[in-house]
Amino acid sequence: MTAQFSRRGFVVSAVGGGLLMAIRPALALADAAAPSPPPTTAFIRVPETGPIVLIMPRVEMGQGVYTSLSMLLAEELEVGLDQIAVEAAPPNADLYSDPINGEQVTGTSATTMAWYDPLRNAGATVRTLMITAAAQRFGVPAVECRAERGVVSHPKSRRKATYGSLAKAAAALPVPAAVALKQPADWRLLGKPIPRLDQADKVNGAARFGIDVQLPGMLYATVAACPAFGGTLKSVDEAPALKVAGVIKVVRLRDAVAVIANHTGAAIKGLKALAPEWDLGPGADDNSAAVWAAMEKASASPGVNGVKTGDADAALGAAAKKLDAVYRLPLLAHATMEPINCTVQVKDGGAEVWVGTQAPVRARDAAAKGAGVPPDKVIIHNHLLGGGFGRRLYVDHIGQAAAIARQVSAPVKVIWTREEDIRHDHYRPCYFDRLAAGLDASGRIVAWKHRVAASAVSEQWAAGSLQNGLDSDALDPAAGTYDFANVLTDYVRVEPGQVPTGWWRGVGPTHNIFMVESFMDEMAALAGEDPIAFRLKHLGKAPRAAGVLKAVAEASGWGKPLPAGRGRGVSLIADFGSFLAEVAEVDVAPDGTVRVDKVTCAVDCGKIVNPDTIRAQVMGGITFGLTAALWGEVTLEKGQIKQSNFHDYRPLRMPEAPEVTTVIVESTEAPGGIGEPPCSAVSPAVTNAIFAATAKRIRTLPIGAQLAKA
Amino acid sequence: MGISLQVNGKAHNVEAEADTPLLWALRDLVGLTGTKFGCGMGVCGACTVWLDDAPVRSCLTPLSAVGGKTITTIEALAGTRAGAAAQKAWLDAQVVQCGYCQSGQLMSAAALLAKTPKPTDADIDAAMGGNVCRCGTYPRIRAAIHAAAAELART
Numbered sequence: 001m002t003a004q005f006s007r008r009g010f011v012v013s014a015v016g017g018g019l020l021m022a023i024r025p026a027l028a029l030a031d032a033a034a035p036s037p038p039p040t041t042a043f044i045r046v047p048e049t050g051p052i053v054l055i056m057p058r059v060e061m062g063q064g065v066y067t068s069l070s071m072l073l074a075e076e077l078e079v080g081l082d083q084i085a086v087e088a089a090p091p092n093a094d095l096y097s098d099p100i101n102g103e104q105v106t107g108t109s110a111t112t113m114a115w116y117d118p119l120r121n122a123g124a125t126v127r128t129l130m131i132t133a134a135a136q137r138f139g140v141p142a143v144e145c146r147a148e149r150g151v152v153s154h155p156k157s158r159r160k161a162t163y164g165s166l167a168k169a170a171a172a173l174p175v176p177a178a179v180a181l182k183q184p185a186d187w188r189l190l191g192k193p194i195p196r197l198d199q200a201d202k203v204n205g206a207a208r209f210g211i212d213v214q215l216p217g218m219l220y221a222t223v224a225a226c227p228a229f230g231g232t233l234k235s236v237d238e239a240p241a242l243k244v245a246g247v248i249k250v251v252r253l254r255d256a257v258a259v260i261a262n263h264t265g266a267a268i269k270g271l272k273a274l275a276p277e278w279d280l281g282p283g284a285d286d287n288s289a290a291v292w293a294a295m296e297k298a299s300a301s302p303g304v305n306g307v308k309t310g311d312a313d314a315a316l317g318a319a320a321k322k323l324d325a326v327y328r329l330p331l332l333a334h335a336t337m338e339p340i341n342c343t344v345q346v347k348d349g350g351a352e353v354w355v356g357t358q359a360p361v362r363a364r365d366a367a368a369k370g371a372g373v374p375p376d377k378v379i380i381h382n383h384l385l386g387g388g389f390g391r392r393l394y395v396d397h398i399g400q401a402a403a404i405a406r407q408v409s410a411p412v413k414v415i416w417t418r419e420e421d422i423r424h425d426h427y428r429p430c431y432f433d434r435l436a437a438g439l440d441a442s443g444r445i446v447a448w449k450h451r452v453a454a455s456a457v458s459e460q461w462a463a464g465s466l467q468n469g470l471d472s473d474a475l476d477p478a479a480g481t482y483d484f485a486n487v488l489t490d491y492v493r494v495e496p497g498q499v500p501t502g503w504w505r506g507v508g509p510t511h512n513i514f515m516v517e518s519f520m521d522e523m524a525a526l527a528g529e530d531p532i533a534f535r536l537k538h539l540g541k542a543p544r545a546a547g548v549l550k551a552v553a554e555a556s557g558w559g560k561p562l563p564a565g566r567g568r569g570v571s572l573i574a575d576f577g578s579f580l581a582e583v584a585e586v587d588v589a590p591d592g593t594v595r596v597d598k599v600t601c602a603v604d605c606g607k608i609v610n611p612d613t614i615r616a617q618v619m620g621g622i623t624f625g626l627t628a629a630l631w632g633e634v635t636l637e638k639g640q641i642k643q644s645n646f647h648d649y650r651p652l653r654m655p656e657a658p659e660v661t662t663v664i665v666e667s668t669e670a671p672g673g674i675g676e677p678p679c680s681a682v683s684p685a686v687t688n689a690i691f692a693a694t695a696k697r698i699r700t701l702p703i704g705a706q707l708a709k710a
Numbered sequence: 711m712g713i714s715l716q717v718n719g720k721a722h723n724v725e726a727e728a729d730t731p732l733l734w735a736l737r738d739l740v741g742l743t744g745t746k747f748g749c750g751m752g753v754c755g756a757c758t759v760w761l762d763d764a765p766v767r768s769c770l771t772p773l774s775a776v777g778g779k780t781i782t783t784i785e786a787l788a789g790t791r792a793g794a795a796a797q798k799a800w801l802d803a804q805v806v807q808c809g810y811c812q813s814g815q816l817m818s819a820a821a822l823l824a825k826t827p828k829p830t831d832a833d834i835d836a837a838m839g840g841n842v843c844r845c846g847t848y849p850r851i852r853a854a855i856h857a858a859a860a861e862l863a864r865t
Contacts, residue, residue, distance in 0.1 A: 193804075205744020246727070246730075262725070265730040386811075418750055616807060623848065645753065654834065
């Protein structure tokens with residue numbers, strides 16, 4: 001097998017009569033030498049016959065990337081979306097990492113940012129190779145040939161050749177150093193509301209999520225881990241479970257007990273029959289009140305400095321008006337609709353894993369450890385994800401399922417109950433923030449101080465992430481996107497007892513945007529100014545941020561009178577390469593019940609792949625963020641999470657869903673992310689609207705019953 | 711010992727106790743995985759199927775309660791007039807995101823449409839309030855139900 005390389009990090013090789021192209025962004029960046037041996041799996045496979053295969057580097061968890069990444073490739077390759085088949089990428093950090101996340105994970109809204117250019121260039125490169133190969137075969141100049149729907153034609157001589165028939169010859173050609181991309185005016189797909197490829201199977205029950213895998217001889221399991229984090233299993237009498245019809249076996253792990261059965265119903269019944277004794281471990285006494293007290297105490301002293309511009313203390317001292325406040329956000333679970341699950345077969349010194357994961361390499365390594373086999377003996381079959389939101393970046397359940405399967409001589413599907421799912425998550429941290437700011441005589445902010453006390457999510461994700469004790473996520477963006485003359489942000493690390501924390505839709509900004517945008521609203525009120533006009537005053541150097549604020553003002557009817565008890569609130573986020581402003585319109589009933597009627601969002605996320613997906617992500621992010629703002633909170637008692645299911649970890653439901661209007665601001669800037677920002681921006685828009693309606697400032701989420709009147 | 715079930719027009723004999731939730735019999739023993747597990751306590755709607763013509767939460771329905779009633783799951787929804795209209799409207803409105811809850815959403819929506827050909831927003835709230843979607847597809851679900859109703863009225 002020979003391989004051809006380009007400076008963009010493309011590797012083209014001939015495999016079995018077809019063409020195989022790998023894109024290696026890391027290689028492209030480093031302009032590195034050819035890998036040896038050439039990769040055997042990669043992004044694009046053009047076989048002699050059959051569909052062109054895009055080995056999907058990122059996972060589909062509802063955000064539409066199976067469609068949007070296919071569109072990027074299909075546009076430049078000159079094939080129809082119907083001519084592309086998608087395969088989930090296997091774990092391979094070398095091939096499927098991206099420069100933004102630095103590893104093979106789907107998260108931080110990075111997919112479009114990372115793959116917009118590489119996939120278009122890859123498509124154009126393969127198309128160019130196909131045209132070159134066809135021109136050579138026809139004995140005509142390449143410029144006289146054109147490609148359409150996977151066929152190269154030479155109109156003058158009326159000759160045609162399919163990509164499949166050209167693949168072998170194309171693979172032997174040198175990879176062009178540069179290729180011409182199509183002009184936007186010629187786009188068939190990009191920027192258009194193309195129907196998603198995954199929808200048809202998701203309305204008829206045919207789509208296969210991880211939880212749906214079926215294997216010959218498969219057994220079913222459910223599991224209970226020690227209720228307190230870090231605790232272990234002392235003992236369990238397995239007899240009551242074994243009396244349940246259908247139960248086959250009880251499996252003990254260091255920190256959990258699992259019941260294996262002929263079907264999940266029997267496994268759940270068997271597990272309920274058990275009364276395991278636990279050693280609750282170091283977190284046995286953890287509780288929410290103690291966590292808040294520790295955070296408040298730690299936050300009284302300066303932390304590790306983040307941003308330091310000018311002299312915030314001096315400017316605050318000299319300010320004409322000033323304000324300080326404490327803000328708090330609670331721990332949150334992810335509660336993906338598809339409960340946590342993983343199917344594993346341990347056999348012949350290896351393990352095969354069926355799961356939907358955002359982090360396939362970590363999944364492989366966790367399975368290897370759990371099964372006691374080498375990582376290169378693990379096969380990961382990645383699936384559609386029934387929601388991710390950050391939960392499926394973590395692989396605790398995969399290691400656990402492998403450890404269970406190691407004790408079972410059949411493939412075993414381990415499903416967590418919803419109770420297990422909510423009580424053994426990697427939680428969005430709780431936050432205790434102190435903010436202070438001062439206005440000059442003209443009503444402009446001259447000093448901004450923001451101290452964040454919280455868990456170090458980055459460090460929990462990858463040990464060694466702290467830089468001089470600073471967790472970059474915790475301070476992202478602790479001073480917003482505004483132009484303040486004097487800024488001081490600092491970070492105090494406080495872990496919530498033994499509770500594991502993790503990434504949650506919106507990541508750092510989902511906390512900071514609430515703090516910053518709420519406090520900006522407070523400062524606008526202190527200045528006696530309109531909240532949008534006040535923000536615009538501080539955005540002289542941020543035209544795109546100002547642009548979405550102006551757009552949302554117009555689209556939301558900002559400033560138009562509202563009846564008593566109603567209010568509008570605004571918020572702004574500039575992160576993940578995108579700019580969003582949201583206006584929420586809220587009704588507060590006389591009894592204090594809060595109802596969010598409308599949310600208007602103006603978004604500038606640069607160049608757009610699929611506007612319909614952007615609208616869906618805005619709608620979805622707002623729903624996810626609104627659920628958290630209104631009711632989201634998990635609390636800790638005696639080391640255990642108190643909430644357990646949707647009755648006490650309340651999701652937004654149909655009657656409570658606001659009308660969402662999305663205004664897309666046209667842009668030719670580089671594409672930004674859209675999964676996270678709409679979620680982060682909604683909570684302050686809502687609490688600012690509550691302030692507008694009632695003059696009451698909500699500084700702690702969830703809103704819950706804070707406004708309820710007895 | 712087995713229990714006989716009529717699922718999507720076919721008879722199945724499943725080896726399970728009478729107190730086994732219908733959900734697990736369908737998924738693990740009959741092999742129809744379109745019906746989803748979400749909460750196990752009837753508060754999310756992901757497991758919704760029809761018993762005769764009524765939507766029920768299969769996670770809370772023991773096999774003993776099925777009796778001779780016929781079971782319809784998402785896999786056979788297209789064979790019903792309201793179901794086919796709902797599925798088409800779902801695709802037209804591009805409702806789905808992750809898709810995990812949508813089997814249950816469609817079973818509830820089609821049951822509503824079969825009984826209430828022209829549902830109001832209040833009817834939709836009442837019929838769909840028990841179905842949770844974490845991706846936030848509610849506004850499109852509402853629009854799709856109205857569109858399906860309009861389509862059913864035309865044909």
